Amino acid sequence: MKIAHISDLHFGAHDPAVLEALVAHLIEAGPHLVIASGDITQSATEAEFAAARAFFDALPMEVFVIPGNHDLPGLDLTRFLNPFGRYKRHLIDELNPELAAGPVHIKGINTARRILPHWNWANGAVSAKQRREIARTFEAATAPWRILVLHHPLMSPKEFPLDVAVFNKRPLLETISEQRIDIVLAGHQHHAYIETRQEEAHKTLFVSASTGMSTRLRRQPQGFNLLEFTDTTLRIDQLRYADGRFTTFEALSHTKSHTKPAASG
Ligand SMILES: [Fe+2]
Numbered sequence: 661m662k663i664a665h666i667s668d669l670h671f672g673a674h675d676p677a678v679l680e681a682l683v684a685h686l687i688e689a690g691p692h693l694v695i696a697s698g699d700i701t702q703s704a705t706e707a708e709f710a711a712a713r714a715f716f717d718a719l720p721m722e723v724f725v726i727p728g729n730h731d732l733p734g735l736d737l738t739r740f741l742n743p744f745g746r747y748k749r750h751l752i753d754e755l756n757p758e759l760a761a762g763p764v765h766i767k768g769i770n771t772a773r774r775i776l777p778h779w780n781w782a783n784g785a786v787s788a789k790q791r792r793e794i795a796r797t798f799e800a801a802t803a804p805w806r807i808l809v810l811h812h813p814l815m816s817p818k819e820f821p822l823d824v825a826v827f828n829k830r831p832l833l834e835t836i837s838e839q840r841i842d843i844v845l846a847g848h849q850h851h852a853y854i855e856t857r858q859e860e861a862h863k864t865l866f867v868s869a870s871t872g873m874s875t876r877l878r879r880q881p882q883g884f885n886l887l888e889f890t891d892t893t894l895r896i897d898q899l900r901y902a903d904g905r906f907t908t909f910e911a912l913s914h915t916k917s918h919t920k921p922a923a924s925g
């Protein structure tokens with residue numbers, strides 16, 4: 661099973677040539693599913709959401725989408741009264757979606773908040789209720805690969821100066837380890853990297869994608885990830901945009917450490 665992980669599309673601040681190359685690549689590569697990990701729009705306007713909707717509708721495969729901090733309106737009343745109204749109307753009503761397909765079980769969590777106890781409301785958080793929802797999802801999951809999708813990352817690459825990890829990161833890391841989540845997909849930093857965390861016999865990959873097509877570049881060009889699963893193996897291609905097209909700049913092969921939870925009791 662092939663999955664494309666795209667992030668930070670920022671419709672409204674996107675490069676039309678990169679958009680075109682992205683659509684062409686996705687159609688040609690033909691993944692079964694596209695996961696978009698937030699910041700679908702730049703300013704959460706009706707027009708930007710309509711453009712995003714048209715983009716998703718033009719893709720022949722299923723799309724799994726979660727919101728990012730840019731999908732909340734700026735400092736106007738809508739942000740406080742109906743923060744995800746436009747997102748829901750144009751894209752999908754469910755902010756914490758779930759999907760089981762073939763060898764993967766995927767849970768998305770909305771980390772964007774209208775207000776945060778921090779000077780930077782662009783940061784994100786995961787609530788105790790959401791952690792319980794993650795636990796419930798994966799307790800019932802039977803697919804070999806468990807994937808969590810967040811907009812805000814849990815790790816920062818060594819070369820990245822600003823820590824933008826979600827609030828309540830520690831209890832969430834505990835949930836990830838208890839539920840033996842294999843892969844955490846994220847965006848937000850516009851920076852592609854893969855960090856691993858080994859917990860006893862289990863390994864979790866933290867995979868971040870660069871911005872898929874926005875002009876808001878930070879040290880890296882636009883990019884996305886292609887993940888190809890069998891029941892026991894995974895190959896991740898990290899692609900970058902240059903000269904009108906996306907090509908792989910790094911590929912990683914990974915074998916699942918174990919497929920069944922240890923018997924309890
Ligand atoms: Fe972004």
Ligand SMILES: [Fe+2]
Nearest residue numbers: 699728729848
């Ligand atoms: Fe973001």
